[in-house]
Amino acid sequence: GENVEQHPSTLSVQEGDSAVIKCTYSDSASNYFPWYKQELGKGPQLIIDIRSNVGEKKDQRIAVTLNKTAKHFSLHITETQPEDSAVYFCAASSPDDYKLSFGAGTTVTVRA
Amino acid sequence: GAVVSQHPSWVICKSGTSVKIECRSLDFQATTMFWYRQFPKQSLMLMATSNEGSKATYEQGVEKDKFLINHASLTLSTLTVTSAHPEDSSFYICSARGGLEKLFFGSGTQLSVL
Numbered sequence: 106g107e108n109v110e111q112h113p114s115t116l117s118v119q120e121g122d123s124a125v126i127k128c129t130y131s132d133s134a135s136n137y138f139p140w141y142k143q144e145l146g147k148g149p150q151l152i153i154d155i156r157s158n159v160g161e162k163k164d165q166r167i168a169v170t171l172n173k174t175a176k177h178f179s180l181h182i183t184e185t186q187p188e189d190s191a192v193y194f195c196a197a198s199s200p201d202d203y204k205l206s207f208g209a210g211t212t213v214t215v216r217a
Numbered sequence: 218g219a220v221v222s223q224h225p226s227w228v229i230c231k232s233g234t235s236v237k238i239e240c241r242s243l244d245f246q247a248t249t250m251f252w253y254r255q256f257p258k259q260s261l262m263l264m265a266t267s268n269e270g271s272k273a274t275y276e277q278g279v280e281k282d283k284f285l286i287n288h289a290s291l292t293l294s295t296l297t298v299t300s301a302h303p304e305d306s307s308f309y310i311c312s313a314r315g316g317l318e319k320l321f322f323g324s325g326t327q328l329s330v331l
Contacts, residue, residue, distance in 0.1 A: 137318040139318075139319070139320070141322070146325070146327070147324055147325060148221075148223065148310050148312075148322035148323050148324045148325045149261070149310070149322045150322070151319065151320070151321060151322075154318075154319065156318075194260065194261070198318060203249075203314065203318055204251075204263065204266070205251075205263075205320055207260045207261050208260065209259070209260045210258075210259075210260050212258075
């Protein structure tokens with residue numbers, strides 16, 4: 106099955122700086138890579154996703170890049186704000202069953 | 218994005234009782250819903266896949282008689298934790314597939330079994 110690894114497990118950044126989270130996946134057949142933000146006591150919220158036919162996608166301060174050859178993808182948050190503090194999960198799914206395999210999560214803390 | 222409503226948001230019950238958690242897709246039809254379990258500071262662990270009108274598919278190690286799943290309509294799936302025990306205490310989250318791949322999550326249910 107798919108195995109997704111996520112780094113770092115924790116990330117502390119100064120407000121206004123950028124945050125980068127990296128994930129690798131094992132199944133070359135995976136073709137859909139979403140990122141979720143989870144606040145304490147709440148369910149994960151989809152913030153951005155990318156498909157394997159695209160190398161980069163951007164939505165305001167959030168961007169995701171995908172390197173299919175190396176089987177890794179990254180989340181970039183620019184101009185971080187305190188409200189960006191949360192746990193972020195990357196995930197990958199294959200076209201066979203659309204099940205999502207999640208990374209272990211990254212706790213992001215934005216210092217004011 | 219699509220809205221998935223999950224109730225209750227938290228529940229406390231006595232050991233040996235059963236608890237039902239509801240998951241509804243409010244503005245789209247979901248033929249497939251998923252149920253996850255999450256322990257503190259850990260990732261989401263898939264418990265089962267719920268397909269409308271058919272039996273749920275459980276992941277390895279998940280007791281189907283313990284965690285009963287019903288998906289009777291295109292907008293509602295329920296998870297019943299039967300004869301709950303303290304080790305069943307956890308955060309349970311449902312998700313619904315909107316479109317081919319996009320998954321939208323409910324707000325989660327914190328279950329505490331005394």
